Amino acid sequence: MPERTQASASIQADTQQRVFAFMKDPRTYGTAGDVRRIDTHGAAVFLAGDDVYKIKRAVKFPFMDFSTLEKRRRVCEAEIAINRPNAPDIYLGVVPITLKGETLAIDGGGEVVEWAVHMRRFDENATLDRMADAGPISPDLARSLGDIIHRSHDGARRGDGDEAVAALRDYIDQNDEAFAALPDLFDTATAGNIYVRSLEHFARCESLMRQRGEDGYVRRCHGDLHLANIAMRDGAPFLFDAIEFDDAIATCDILYDLAFVLMDLDVRDQREAGNVLFNRYLQLCDDDRQLAGLAALPFFLSLRAAIRAKVIAAKLAQAKNSNAKTGDLAAIIADARRYFRYAADAIEPEAPRLVAVGGLSGTGKSRLAMTLAPGFGRAPGAVLLRSDIERKLLHGVADTERLPETAYGTDTTTKVYDQLHRKAALALGAGQSVIMDAVHARPHERQAAETTAAECGCPFIGLWLETPLDVRVARIEGRKNDASDATAAVAKGQAAFDTGPITWARVDASGDLDKTASEAKSIID
Structure with a gap:
């Protein structure tokens, strides 16, 4: 492999914009087809033919730091390591973007100026959020979801249960602060009820959750297991885009990880599929302690929905800054509010029968x-x-x-x-x-x-x-x-x-x- 050196920090900001332009150019890939670019707060993704290249943005947030080239290299490598077990045919590796003279290249010679996650492209319309919005998720697919999620959890490494429980307590306060900052979007009385109920559930289940950590049910999970991060390929579902930038966020109770997809199915009026997935997962566990752990499930479901509402609300500010259309803004508002309502509903008590x-x-x-x-x-x-x-x-x-x-x-x-x-x-x-x-x-x-x-x-x-x-x-x-x-x-x-x-x-x-x-x-x- 050609000898390479790291680019200095002083040129990274300007160089990254040049790299993005290079990655958007079809000539980079020797293809006549258009290259599609998808932007998120943390990455720019380039879809070119059968290939996908994801480049981390040179940004720094309280929860995510990609501000140096070395940090971006490490997080790209982490993304491959974490996601490859769930999708070995999709996550191909990490490649350098190099500069020699004035010429940029993918995995060429010269100075490394950026790093990219290289993936095999799949049908971006085959994600389960789109499928769920189009019609019912079949029982067979729901059972398959139970299989792959259980397999993912079964092979995950154990984590610190006390730290995971402490993080859940912090999330309650963080969500409340986010809702309070947006009273025009989130009803104040409802937000207050979510906060009170969440504290009650946390207090009631804290010892149970800590015991589950001791029993090995806190593991390094996917961490972001909503339907947009599950897709179909060759007739079977697979998990992708797991949290790679912070092990602490993704290290959680396996039922809290499961709660994300159960909640997302429920919000999208897919309760039947959610129930099949739920029961299939419990069957595969065949573990009395998982049944006892269901005492924390309403709290997990509500917390996942509240976090999702908060994340979607953050997109609203971004959309306004980019002069998005009125219809697009209205859709974001409706989406944030439906997760917010679910957070309130899921945590209300209901006697079992x-x-x-x-x-x-x-x-x-x-x-x-x-x-x-x-x-x-x-x-x-x-x-x-x-x-x-x-x-x-x-x-x-x-x-x-x-x-x-x-x-x-x-x-x-x-x-x-x-x-x-x-x-x-x-x-x-x-x-x-x-x-x-x-x-x-x-x-x-x-x-x-x-x-x-x-x-x-x-x-x-x-x-x-x-x-x-x-x-x-x-x-x-x-x-x-x-x-x-x-x-x-x-x-x-x-x-x-x-x-x-x-x-x-x-x-x-x-x-x-x-x-x-x-x-x-x-x-x-």
């Missing part, structure tokens, strides 16, 4: 439970506990892997129900409503569900689904990639069950899902 859905195989329990869960309880909806999933977890196999008949013996089934009730009690104790999906064919199984709710001091609703045998068999035979191992023979054998007296609300589930869900909602509400 337990719904148990029972019925013989093929009655549609799981479809109904998944339909009810998003709208049941506080954001992002109910914790969904399904006996079929718990049985697979108990045996350490994938959802759709078929278990032998021995896995359905009385002892194993007892363990499955015990697991359901234990997890339900943890979630309810943390304030999250629960929907429990299991056959509940025997009186003691139904009674145990009611007892779980009573011991947690929560209201209980039991739904018993009824469907003719031929409909049940047809549904079972039509299943694909499902966690249930029930067969037509199992359904026929259940016809001889003595279920004992059914005291739960009976629901005719023989028709379409919408009709069944409507009847169930009328009972729940």
Whole structure:
């Protein structure tokens, strides 16, 4: 590699503008196509053909310092190191911008005058914020999001829990100061309520959050996990643009990191997708301490929304300074206010409830439970506990892997129900409503569900689904990639069950899902 030297600090400001002009020129890349430039407060990004080059601006803020060439080099290297595990095909490396005589070059000889993050270009219209604004995020995509976020957290290094908790306390004050400075944008009374509620939640959950730090749940996370930083490539989602400039900001409770994307989905009227993602993530964790940790979730969701509102509000000043159009200013104002309203709503208390859905195989329990869960309880909806999933977890196999008949013996089934009730009690104790999906064919199984709710001091609703045998068999035979191992023979054998007296609300589930869900909602509400 050619020998290089660093440019002196005195020429950096003028040189950076020259570099930007060079990077915007199609001739730099030997292409006739236009080069698109995207500017943020911290970077200038150049999209040229299949390549992307991101150059850090020579700026210094209280939270971010790119003021010297050496600091920009280090932060470019950090961006590659942090993001490559989540998107190895996108983050290619760090390249120097060099000057030899009067000639600039990408990775040439001479003096290094700037550094750039080199990325492979992807469809910038395939980010999930754009997809969410265009229509519903599919359940399959939501499950995939749960997979990649869990994988990202699972491989992240542990951080200092006490420092992370202290930072959360600071964020409450910082948000309040930001809202108070913009009374024309953010309602003063609402801002005051957010502040008071946030302090209450923080005080209530502080010991829990510190314990989670000791247990290893504070990790070096993505840190900026909103939908605009998740994109699709080759039919699969990937995470990108993680916080690279400050480990302290990105080192947080994994549920606080998860809360960002859950909040963003909810703000964009994607509660169904958010609930699928939420439950998939909890399933992959299969950790009682994560369920107990849900006590902090309203605080996490609200804090994420408040920070987002503050960040968007900062764009308003920038837009005004650049003489943006009235319509663009109005859109920024509306966007900031909708996150602000969410911050206020998410932190309001809501008592948890337990719904148990029972019925013989093929009655549609799981479809109904998944339909009810998003709208049941506080954001992002109910914790969904399904006996079929718990049985697979108990045996350490994938959802759709078929278990032998021995896995359905009385002892194993007892363990499955015990697991359901234990997890339900943890979630309810943390304030999250629960929907429990299991056959509940025997009186003691139904009674145990009611007892779980009573011991947690929560209201209980039991739904018993009824469907003719031929409909049940047809549904079972039509299943694909499902966690249930029930067969037509199992359904026929259940016809001889003595279920004992059914005291739960009976629901005719023989028709379409919408009709069944409507009847169930009328009972729940």
